[in-house]
Amino acid sequence: xxxxxxxxxxxxxxxxxxxxxxxxxxxxxxxxxxxxxxxxxxxxxxxxxxxxxxxxxxxxxxxxxxxxxxxxxxxxxxxxxxxxxxxxxxxxxxxxxxxxxxxxxxxxxxxxxxxxxxxxxxxxxxxxxxxxxxxxxxxxxxxxxxxxxxxxxxxxxxxxxxxxxxxxxxxxxxxxxxxxxxxxxxxxxxxxxxxx
Numbered sequence: 035x036x037x038x039x040x041x042x043x044x045x046x047x048x049x050x051x052x053x054x055x056x057x058x059x060x061x062x063x064x065x066x067x068x069x070x071x072x073x074x075x076x077x078x079x080x081x082x083x084x085x086x087x088x089x090x091x092x093x094x095x096x097x098x099x100x101x102x103x104x105x106x107x108x109x110x111x112x113x114x115x116x117x118x119x120x121x122x123x124x125x126x127x128x129x130x131x132x133x134x135x136x137x138x139x140x141x142x143x144x145x146x147x148x149x150x151x152x153x154x155x156x157x158x159x160x161x162x163x164x165x166x167x168x169x170x171x172x173x174x175x176x177x178x179x180x181x182x183x184x185x186x187x188x189x190x191x192x193x194x195x196x197x198x199x200x201x202x203x204x205x206x207x208x209x210x211x212x213x214x215x216x217x218x219x220x221x222x223x224x225x226x227x228x229x230x
Contacts, residue, residue, distance in 0.1 A: 055197040060225035061095055068094040106205035106215050116198040123168045123193045135159035150179025165227045184208050
């Protein structure tokens with residue numbers, strides 16, 4: 035991972051994180067990076083980073099409240115075995131998107147049961163352009179039995195051959211600070227960009 039301090043699009047409250055395969059996102063400076071199950075600040079992460087890391091799960095960061103509880107999180111996971119490309123997604127019919135959505139719903143429902151959780155509502159999957167990239171955006175609300183909390187979850191899937199990945203962003207939408215967290219997580223998603 036290579037993290038630059040600032041870009042023209044980032045202000046002092048965010049840093050641009052340049053990830054493998056040309057992916058970049060803006061992350062708030064007060065979020066903590068999760069690396070080898072250790073919490074470290076974004077600034078410390080920048081200072082200790084020398085070599086790019088290329089893995090299936092290369093980046094995760096959390097926003098912790100004053101009690102050390104996670105109120106919001108993001109992570110990126112790559113899928114290098116995918117053969118479908120951007121043009122296939124652009125050309126996907128509404129029936130194909132609905133089928134994908136039903137498979138996602140079934141898989142996420144099963145994974146929620148494994149952590150004593152459940153899907154509270156499902157908004158489905160839509161095709162959305164973000165900074166010129168066609169994405170498949172899935173949104174739902176879930177309850178986690180582990181954290182005993184509700185969350186609004188958005189999965190931003192970029193299908194792009196061996197550069198495919200999913201950006202997952204979620205936050206506890208029952209908190210008083212949920213309006214702020216909504217704006218921050220929107221900013222993270224809207225900052226997603228790909229370079230060639």
